[in-house]
């Protein structure tokens with residue numbers, strides 16, 4: 001037997017933030033991306049809470065790829081308040097920080113009860129507002145750790161396009177390719193089902209139609225709105241179907257060299273698509289096995305409007321589409337192009353990164369099991 005549910009209530013569209021005025025609570029602990037405070041967007045939250053007569057405390061020490069030390073500081077700040085609801089506003093880093101603060105503070109609060117969490121994304125990328133995942137950086141180990149538990153799920157998510165109008169093109173590109181990777185990994189996952197396929201396929205269709213538009217024109221509100229929906233849909237898809245090796249490798253790249261998460265995924269994608277499909281360089285098109293992953297990649301290519309004669313050319317066209325999108329949006333195509341490390345540093349870290357990728361929670365969801373040598377080969381090809 002299988003079960004499928006989407007426990008998070010999603011409030012979206014014009015005026016969605018007004019939903020905050022309906023919150024019945026004593027005090028709200030707001031975990032905010034520093035950008036939200038600096039830009040003044042925080043008043044869109046605090047103003048509405050004030051209108052409802054609810055006081056709030058703001059914690060804005062969030063940093064990208066949040067380290068465990070930030071979570072610890074947040075737990076301390078939360079426990080010093082009377083808060084009975086949490087609001088998280090920002091990119092995936094702010095949302096994940098809030099999820100972990102809530103979780104780790106739980107046993108220290110009287111009654112051991114889980115606070116209600118309202119998640120408000122300001123990037124269209126992670127889908128963290130609807131997932132039971134949280135990613136934290138272990139700075140000493142230079143690694144990102146994926147935590148997965150239903151208790152991490154927010155109770156409410158608010159999608160308001162006003163908050164993503166300020167996202168600069170490079171961040172649109174990185175986060176948009178993260179959405180694409182979420183949807184792709186959900187589609188090829190052995191744990192996929194009709195419900196997760198429907199969510200992932202819609203997300204891919206929206207990315208195909210709107211990501212480049214959103215990158216090229218910040219004023220294209222239709223494109224920005226559709227990418228915000230795509231991010232949430234892909235989040236719901238992978239939350240139920242799981243992620244895969246692409247994220248396992250991207251997490252260790254992020255932990256080691258601070259390559260932004262979506263960018264790391266985009267660098268890895270062509271290698272992992274080819275690996276999962278069993279596509280070897282120069283192989284005869286007729287030699288490709290018709291696995292679930294191959295059929296899912298072919299379906300994905302069709303959703304992007306790529307015409308192909310056979311499965312092998314469809315998978316190759318999909319890989320080329322990733323290359324095209326990276327090129328058009330000036331996303332680095334390799335680790336060397338990110339400028340984050342020297343070749344010697346990178347090569348020296350490869351064996352350790354392969355270990356970390358294989359241990360990552362996401363990798364277990366990959367359709368094709370990978371050996372240490374195969375992950376080393378993929379990592380070497382990324383330079």
Ligand SMILES: NC(=O)c1ccc[n+]([C@@H]2O[C@H](COP(=O)([O-])OP(=O)(O)OC[C@H]3O[C@@H](n4cnc5c(N)ncnc54)[C@H](O)[C@@H]3O)[C@@H](O)[C@H]2O)c1
Nearest residue numbers: 035064065091092093122123126128131133135166167261
């Ligand atoms: N929990 C999940 O399900 C899940 C899924 C995928 C990724 N992640 C994690 O999420 C993190 C990445 O999140 P992200 O890609 O959203 O980036 P992010 O949250 O790290 O933010 C990146 C930068 O963008 C800025 N920013 C955020 N919103 C902005 C806006 N509207 N305008 C201008 N600047 C803005 C932030 O201040 C920050 O400097 C990584 O740690 C990744 O591992 C979590």
Ligand SMILES: [Fe+2]
Nearest residue numbers: 126178182261
């Ligand atoms: Fe991701």
